[in-house]
Amino acid sequence: MTMLLSVSDVSISYGKVEAVRSVSLDVGRDEIATIVGANGAGKTTLLNAVMGILPQHGRIAFDGRDIAGLDIEDRVAAGLSLVPEHRELFGTMSVADNLLLGAFRRPRASAARAFERVYALFPRLKERRQQLAGTLSGGEQQMLAMGRALMGEPRLLMLDEPSLGLAPLIVADIFRTIGELRAAGVSVLLVEQNARAALQIADRAYVMELGGFILSGPADTVSADPRVIASYLGFQGEAAAPSAG
Amino acid sequence: MNTTILLFLLQDGITNGAIYALLGLALVLVFAVTRVILIPQGEFITYGALSYATLATGQVPGTARLAVAMGLVALGFDLFAARKSWRPGPLARALAVDIVLPVTVLALTAGLAGRINNVPVNIALSLLVVALIGLFLYRIAYQPIAHTSVLVLLIASVGCHLAMQGFGLVFFGAEGLRGPAVSDVAMSLGPLQVTGQSLVVYGITAALIVALWLFFEFTKYGKALRATAVNRLGARLVGIRTTLSGQIAFLLASVIGAISGILIVPITTLYYDTGFIVGLKGFVAAIVGGLVSYPLTAVAAIGVGLVEAFSSFYASNYKEVIVFTLIIPVLVLRSLAAPDVDEEKD
Numbered sequence: 001m002t003m004l005l006s007v008s009d010v011s012i013s014y015g016k017v018e019a020v021r022s023v024s025l026d027v028g029r030d031e032i033a034t035i036v037g038a039n040g041a042g043k044t045t046l047l048n049a050v051m052g053i054l055p056q057h058g059r060i061a062f063d064g065r066d067i068a069g070l071d072i073e074d075r076v077a078a079g080l081s082l083v084p085e086h087r088e089l090f091g092t093m094s095v096a097d098n099l100l101l102g103a104f105r106r107p108r109a110s111a112a113r114a115f116e117r118v119y120a121l122f123p124r125l126k127e128r129r130q131q132l133a134g135t136l137s138g139g140e141q142q143m144l145a146m147g148r149a150l151m152g153e154p155r156l157l158m159l160d161e162p163s164l165g166l167a168p169l170i171v172a173d174i175f176r177t178i179g180e181l182r183a184a185g186v187s188v189l190l191v192e193q194n195a196r197a198a199l200q201i202a203d204r205a206y207v208m209e210l211g212g213f214i215l216s217g218p219a220d221t222v223s224a225d226p227r228v229i230a231s232y233l234g235f236q237g238e239a240a241a242p243s244a245g
Numbered sequence: 246m247n248t249t250i251l252l253f254l255l256q257d258g259i260t261n262g263a264i265y266a267l268l269g270l271a272l273v274l275v276f277a278v279t280r281v282i283l284i285p286q287g288e289f290i291t292y293g294a295l296s297y298a299t300l301a302t303g304q305v306p307g308t309a310r311l312a313v314a315m316g317l318v319a320l321g322f323d324l325f326a327a328r329k330s331w332r333p334g335p336l337a338r339a340l341a342v343d344i345v346l347p348v349t350v351l352a353l354t355a356g357l358a359g360r361i362n363n364v365p366v367n368i369a370l371s372l373l374v375v376a377l378i379g380l381f382l383y384r385i386a387y388q389p390i391a392h393t394s395v396l397v398l399l400i401a402s403v404g405c406h407l408a409m410q411g412f413g414l415v416f417f418g419a420e421g422l423r424g425p426a427v428s429d430v431a432m433s434l435g436p437l438q439v440t441g442q443s444l445v446v447y448g449i450t451a452a453l454i455v456a457l458w459l460f461f462e463f464t465k466y467g468k469a470l471r472a473t474a475v476n477r478l479g480a481r482l483v484g485i486r487t488t489l490s491g492q493i494a495f496l497l498a499s500v501i502g503a504i505s506g507i508l509i510v511p512i513t514t515l516y517y518d519t520g521f522i523v524g525l526k527g528f529v530a531a532i533v534g535g536l537v538s539y540p541l542t543a544v545a546a547i548g549v550g551l552v553e554a555f556s557s558f559y560a561s562n563y564k565e566v567i568v569f570t571l572i573i574p575v576l577v578l579r580s581l582a583a584p585d586v587d588e589e590k591d
Contacts, residue, residue: 053478069329076484088479090472101472104465105484152483 002064004029004187005050005080005156010058012042012049019045021211022058027156028204032178032188034219036195036232037208043191044085046208047158050189051075051082062156077105081154085161087145091134095125098133098144102151110153118147121177139170146177150186157181158189163197175201195232199223207232249436254554260443260512261526262550263450264505268527269534269542270457271498276536277474278494279487280395281387284402286502287524288409291517293375293503294510295417298424300367303359307416308374309351315381316347322384343384347377364427372503379499382409383491391487406521413517421519426511446508453501454543466493526553526568533575 005027012020020042027033035043049056052072060068062078070078090098099118103111119126122143128136133144142162149157159178163171175197178188192198199205205222207215215222222228268286275283296306320343327335350373357366386405390397428441460467473480473490481487506520530549534542549568556567 051482072481073484073486076482082482084478084482088476088482090475090479092475093468093471097468097472100465101468101480101485102483104469148483 003027003061004031004063005189006059006061007046007050008059008061010046010049010056010060012045012054012056019211020049020056023208023211023213025206025213025216026204027187027189029187030182030185031203032182032190032201033204033206034190034192034198034202035206035208036192036198036228038231039193041208042211043208044160047082047160047189047191048084050158051080053082073105076152076154079153079155080158081149081152081156082158083142083145083149083160083162085164087141089133089141089144089148091132093133094130095133095136095144096129098148099125099129099151102148103153105152111151114151114153118150121150121180122147139166139173142166142170142174146174150181154186156187156189158191160191161193162190163192163194171197195228199228199233250558252435252437254558255551256437256439256443258551258554259547260446260550261553262547263446264508264523265527265530265549266543266546267450267453267501267505268524269530269546270454270539271501272524272528272531273534273536273539273542274457274470275494275498276531278470279383279387279391279398279491281398282395282402282528282536283498284399284406284521284524285382285409286498286527287521288406288413289375289379289499289502289520290506290509290523291413291417291515291520292378292409292506293371294424294506294515294520295413295422295517296371296374296503297367297507298422298510298515299417300354300358300370301362301364301425303362305351305355305358306371306374307412308378309347309354309370311412311416312347312374312377312381313351315378315385316343319343319381319384322389342380347381350374350377364425368427368507371507372500375499375503376496379495379502380492382499383495387495388488388491391491410518410521413520417517419517421514421516422510423514424507424510427508442508442511449504449508453504457497470494522565526550529569529572532572535579 003026007023007025009022009024010020011018011022023046025033035046037043045054048054050060052070052075056068058068059066062080065078067075067078090101099115100111103114106114124140125143125147128140133141136144146159146162162174166174171194178190179201181188190198190202199219199222202219205216205219206213207222207228215225215228223233268290272283272286275281292308296308299306320339323339323343350370354370354374357370382405386401387398390401426442427445430441432439461471469480469485470490470493473485473487477487480490502524505523506515509515509523526549527546530542530546533545549571552571553564553568557564560567
């Protein structure tokens with residue numbers, strides 16, 4: 001069976017600076033894949049290119065179809081959705097309107113169904129549905145950004161640093177929701193600095209440094225790699241340190 | 246000044262102010278959605294007014310042919326944009342919008358002009374023609390550069406204004422025109438003479454403002470337009486095309502401009518370049534509203550109308566000077582209140 005998302009040999013440049021160098025990445029169906037790495041490694045750049053926000057060289061296939069030439073709106077229609085790091089909510093509009101617009105490309109009947117699903121996933125949003133998005137707390141805004149993306153019933157949800165700046169309890173809640181999405185048939189591509197949480201939940205993992213992947217494979221194999229333990233998971237014991245060098 | 250003059254000036258000011266309010270709202274709408282400062286708004290006024298006045302004389306206005314020509318150019322742009330992926334759906338849509346629609350409107354105009362000469366038909370035809378011109382103007386002049394800076398879009402606006410004003414001179418000549426009033430009713434309210442036309446102006450302004458409010462608050466596309474204005478990337482990420490939002494904004498702005506023109510042309514003689522000055526007064530109101538606030542713009546527009554009416558009574562030679570000077574204290578106040586903005590960023 002073909003992969004849901006297949007990125008092959010993609011490079012992305014800002015002017016003359018190459019931010020991502022010929023990377024290849026796969027996300028399977030009903031699977032959570034994660035890209036971990038330090039700040040500035042190129043993770044966000046790669047997600048933005050997959051969504052069509054940034055131009056790239058190389059091949060991006062979604063469900064076997066080449067989408068590299070499509071613009072953002074057509075990628076949304078194809079079933080991709082991105083929750084960007086800055087969330088990009090409609091701050092002066094209500095929570096309900098933000099969600100409604102998430103289903104802009106969907107028929108009215110499926111929007112009504114999606115509302116129920118999103119409110120079941122994030123009951124807090126239902127309580128706050130009349131409130132302006134800009135007045136929500138950080139955690140609620142993250143829920144709204146995810147909810148808005150899910151309103152479009154995507155097949156692949158890409159999340160850029162969903163835990164950034166949130167309290168630990170809310171982070172746990174967000175990660176629990178990500179797990180539920182997989183069970184509901186939505187694949188997830190997760191970019192995270194919180195490597196421990198990301199690797200715990202993911203099926204497949206990529207470690208990015210300086211614009212390239214230094215490691216990839218099943219998430220449990222990647223998290224057992226000494227380099228990952230040393231750089232991203234912290235020292236787990238004396239034994240890890242020597243083999244990392 | 247006695248009460249009669251005061252009341253007369255108030256009425257005059259509010260009538261003009263209502264029209265400036267419409268224009269100001271359209272400018273705010275277009276800027277919020279597309280970041281375009283719509284200088285050619287003045288031409289939408291002129292085209293609407295003079296197309297209506299020309300139809301009233303039984304002739305076909307040149308603007309109907311301009312719409313066909315612009316449609317052809319727009320089709321060229323659409324075909325060029327679609328060269329990499331030919332799909333039947335968008336292609337059929339482009340043909341329908343760029344060719345079939347303007348040709349039908351031209352045929353309708355040519356068929357009806359001089360035969361059925363009544364006010365509602367002429368208004369409908371004028372609005373159709375100007376709406377198409379607004380739509381194609383966006384496609385040709387703004388859509389290809391939609392991602393550029395506000396400055397580039399402003400320069401394009403100046404170019405569009407000059408070109409369209411030139412076409413206006415070709416189509417309508419240097420002589421001014423007046424159109425028939427929508428309503429000939431006149432009545433006295435105490436010392437005040439109220440014309441049916443000014444009542445129509447109030448009624449249509451109020452109706453349009455309510456209609457715009459309903460559109461933005463309760464319809465999917467109205468909300469999509471607001472979303473684009475609030476956050477362009479956010480809107481694209483949910484699949485709202487910025488080009489669609491731009492088209493709707495320009496369609497609304499051109500229709501509002503044309504309605505304003507049709508409302509003014511029975512009150513005052515309009516020349517091919519009058520719309521620019523009228524549009525600028527709407528712009529003054531929009532600037533007072535900071536190019537973002539609809540209610541502030543509407544209130545400021547009434548203020549502009551009143552200042553204009555009173556200054557034309559007290560110092561008619563300086564009427565325009567006084568009105569446009571209003572903008573200076575507003576800009577000074579706003580620049581003091583606002584933090585420094587990086588000019589490279591939009």
